[in-house]
Every structure is written in structure tokens, then in C-alpha cells.
Amino acid sequence: MPDTPLTPAVHAEQDGPADLGGCRNATVIGAGVIGTSWAALFLAHGLHVTVTDPRADAEEQVRAGVEEITPTLAALGLPTDGLTGRLRFEPDLAAAVADADLVQENGPERLGVKQEIWRTVEQAAPAHALFATSTSGVPATAIAEALEQPERLVVGHPFNPPHLVPLVEVVPGQRTSPETVERACALYTALGKKPQVLRKEIPGFVANRLQSALFREAVHLVAEGVVTEAELDAIVTDSIGLRWAVAGPFQTFHLGGGPGGLPHFLAHLGTAMAAGWPHLGRPAFDEPTVALLSQQAQDAFGAEPVAGLAARRDRAQIALLNALREDRGETA
């Protein structure tokens, strides 16, 4: 191993987080946007974080990313002093996981690459380490076919970025053990996330499928000239977005059914809604559609660099998260 890792004993005595079920060392595989966001979140919860990535500029990228994320973590009420003092880099994958209690992998979305990564990890990591992949598209079942201990691997798919959006879809493969699922949920919860276990592996999981279904109709409505992108976005934020931030679609329609709840809603409005389903749009990303969507994005959002717009969006997001936590009587 090129570097001597800090010893777990030192972590435990000095600043080991008490509420993370003994988890002190997290290894983040992949120094992209998702990996950096996980690293920042882990650091803010007191973990020692090792980032591994073969790219030469990984360390520079992650340090800059963590610095950029730090004000957001602070606004969410997390401690941010000395974050990067617990951050180290280790290009060698086996060395990087040698002391890991948690391995969160954010590698390329290709089955072969992920299998190779996880084969190395399971041979080099401690026997108790929890294995999670951030994949949004490769099933744990498929990755685990290459492993000797398939029961240890689970999908922990964050909604981007993980340091800000609470959801983590926890998707067990066919051979993932219940204990792994339980440990993953407990750990994500302790990290302030809202894990949700899926009962079946399905392409796209749940959040992205729902998002995709709505976006399909959004593209249709813009392509048909019913509204522009900016107008559609305003419609969403001023109606269903607000609603669904507070109550999901089933509760919304349950309440929409009055005293009779969802059964009443389904009986009275559900049939009319279902009758409209075949008439929802089926757009394609052909050249004219992509050109139209790109032009409208330029018109709607082009005046401001993406980073600035994202920062404002995230600030509003934090205000909203803190307001909801306060409403629920949780501490911010």
C-alpha cells in the first residue's frame, strides 16, 4: 500500500461517530459528481473517507468539489469544520478498501467494469465491510454473479446529489442477504438519508421511472407547442411539485377523494384518468425535437451559467428541506 492509512483505533478515540453502528471508514470508488457528493456527506457525518479513482486529477477534483459542497452541508445543519482533514486519496483500489467499513461504488455504468471492481473489493476489504453500488442501471444480481459473497452487495442508488436529496433506493439483488439490506438502511438513515427498499429489481428503479414517465409527457407538450419549457416548469413548481414535496401521488389522490379517500377517487375520477392514458404523448428525441428542446433551454436558462443556477436551486431546496423538517418537529 502506497500510503499508511490512519488506524481505526485513533479514529474511534478521537472523533469516531457514535451513531453510525461502528462505521468509521468509508471508501468511495469513483471521483465523479456522485462520488464527490457521497464523500462530502460522509465527511460531514464524521467518517474518515478514502477516495479511489485511477484518474490523475481525482484528488484535485474531489477537494474542489467538497469545498463547493461545504456551504450546503452547513446550511443543512451539519458540522463542517476540518472536513478534509479526514479525506485521503488512494489510487490503488485494493489498498483503498483495506480498512473500509463501508464501500460506496460510483464507477462506470458497465457490468464488466463493475464486476471487476467488486471482485477486487471483496478480496481486499475487511470481512465486515458493507458493499453498496450507486448504480442507476446495473442490477446487483448481475454484478454479484462475479462475486464469491454475493450476499454482501446491495444497490444504494442516490437521487443526485446525495448530500442534498434525501432518497436512497436500496435494491437488493436475488442473492443479497437481508442483513446487508438492513445494515445499509440503518447506515443511510444514520447519515440523514431516507432509504427506501425496493421489493423487486426493475430497470430504472422507481424514482427515475416516475421521472421519466412525467418527462415523456413534458417533451410531448413542448414539442406540440402547448407550452414552452419555461412555462411547463412553472406549471410544475406551482402545482404538482409543491404537492409532491409534501405528499406523494397516492396520498394526494387519497385526499382528493374526500372522506371516501382513494377508493372514492378511483371510482369517480380514476376511470376518466385511465381513459386518457392512451392519448398521452409518445415523443421521440429526433433531430427537430432535440433542436427545439435545446433552443428553448437556451432561451429559458441560458442567461445564467449552470453553476449559478444550480446554486440558487440548491439554496431554495435547502430552505424547503429545513421548513419541512421544522414542520415535522425534527431538528434542522
Add this chain to the structure above:
Amino acid sequence: MPDTPLTPAVHAEQDGPADLGGCRNATVIGAGVIGTSWAALFLAHGLHVTVTDPRADAEEQVRAGVEEITPTLAALGLPTDGLTGRLRFEPDLAAAVADADLVQENGPERLGVKQEIWRTVEQAAPAHALFATSTSGVPATAIAEALEQPERLVVGHPFNPPHLVPLVEVVPGQRTSPETVERACALYTALGKKPQVLRKEIPGFVANRLQSALFREAVHLVAEGVVTEAELDAIVTDSIGLRWAVAGPFQTFHLGGGPGGLPHFLAHLGTAMAAGWPHLGRPAFDEPTVALLSQQAQDAFGAEPVAGLAARRDRAQIALLNALREDRGETA
């Protein structure tokens, strides 16, 4: 006319709202949930409101409804003293609109009924009165075929309930005048709403089509056993709901594209998303599906009466609205 309406001159001198472009008297046709909510909103903005409905218990229902809504209006920062002092009831439709500056119709969703209502209104209302229908399903073009002044009628479709959710879809018919659209938007804006003009009449308009597209996939995922209703709702509130309360789907993917914005997103992830569209679910509300959805609604939400659950949802909604307004530097 059975009742002598208050004269407009008295309203103007005593408490006529200055910012509503001369609108002092609103007539709400239909004393259901939507009509009651509009009435409460109009009252809180200083309008004199006449409610007309042939039902014998209309007055009792609306007074109870306004009373129930009043704390929400107060929480939104609106004045609520003496609201019902400006509320009156008039079962006769022609008499009810005789002094109206705004007529907001919430009658049954049947073309013939709406045509009959509006024929009466256009003959009895002042020449300057603005005509808006809350319909979610009957096009203004079709209703206006029965009118002598089709240019005066526009759809002003609120997202329920109008006193709380900002969106109003303003949908002109083929013969609606630009002036009518402009006046409707100005008035709804002055009432604290966020009107959005649609460029084409389309069944379901925009918000309900988007909602329906997402709900279709939600029903599929529950019917397939991937998640329960409660789990799906939690996934939405903890991810896309939060996101879309702050930035709509196009801005979300524009930011998801990094510095390259939406064009980059479409080029790199759009194709993969579109490839999944044919595999989204196509559920039906057949008997087993309705039974499953009803049972799960009972399991998820049945422990609490709908009214209590709705009140908690609305309280969270208000916290969120106020947080977003504060973030935007608007007064609450």
C-alpha cells in the same frame, strides 16, 4: 332579485381593494369544494363575493367551508377579519351575476350545463365582467359556441384547492380575445395566484396530463409489487417532489447536464431515457388492481380521517410555500 346587493360605490369607498384593477364583486357559480375555495380566496383579497348554487344547503356548506379555510388563509399571510361579512348567497343565477366584475364558474363538467349557465350569465352580467370557468375538461371553444360574446370566456383552471396551490391554467378558446386572457392573468396575479397561459387547447391541459403520466407509472409499480403506495409516496416526496417544488423537469435536467446544460443531458442521457419509454407500464383499473390500490390506501392512510390528514398536508404545504417565498425575497 330576491336580495338587494350592496352597491359597488359603497364597496369602493369603504374597503374596495385597490390592486385588483377595479374588480370589487366576484360571483362564484357552484358551491362545491372548488367554488368554496375560490370564494374564500376572493374574500381574503377584499372582494365582495356572491355565491350561487341551486342546492338548498349551499349557504351552509360554503359558510362552513370558508370557516375551515380561514386559518390557512391567515397562515399564508392574508387578512381574515370579517371575511363572511362580504359573502352573500343568491340562488337565482341571473340575479347573482347582475353586479359582477368577475364570474368564476365551477358547475358540473357537462358541456350542455355549462353552455346554459354561460348563456344566462352573458345576458345578465355587466358588459365589463370577466368570464372564467374552472373546468378541467370542457374546452372554452365548445362552451363559447353557445355564446353571443365568445371572446369574453376563458378557462381559469385552478389546481385544487385554489386558495392554497398557486397555479391557474388560463386556457383561451379559439374565439377568446387577447384582452380577456390579459385581464384574467392580471386579476389572478393580483389575487396571489400564478396564472400560466396555454398556447393550445388540449384535453386535460398540462398539470393534469403530467400528473396522470406519472400516476400511470405509479399504479404500474404498485400493481407489479415493486413498492407499496406508501413506499412510492415516500420515494416521491424525498426526491422528485422536492426537486420539482423548486425547479421543474426541464430545469432539473438542464442542471443535470452540467456546464453543457440540457443539450448535453439529451445527448448523453436522453437517448437512454427514451429507450425506456416503451417499457413504462400500461396498467388498467381492473377489479384486482382497484382492490389492491384501495387496500393499500387503507393500510397507508386509513388510520387517520381524510380531513385530519389533509390538514396536516396543508400545514406542511404552507410551511413550504412560505419558505420558498422567503427564499425568493417575497413578502409572506
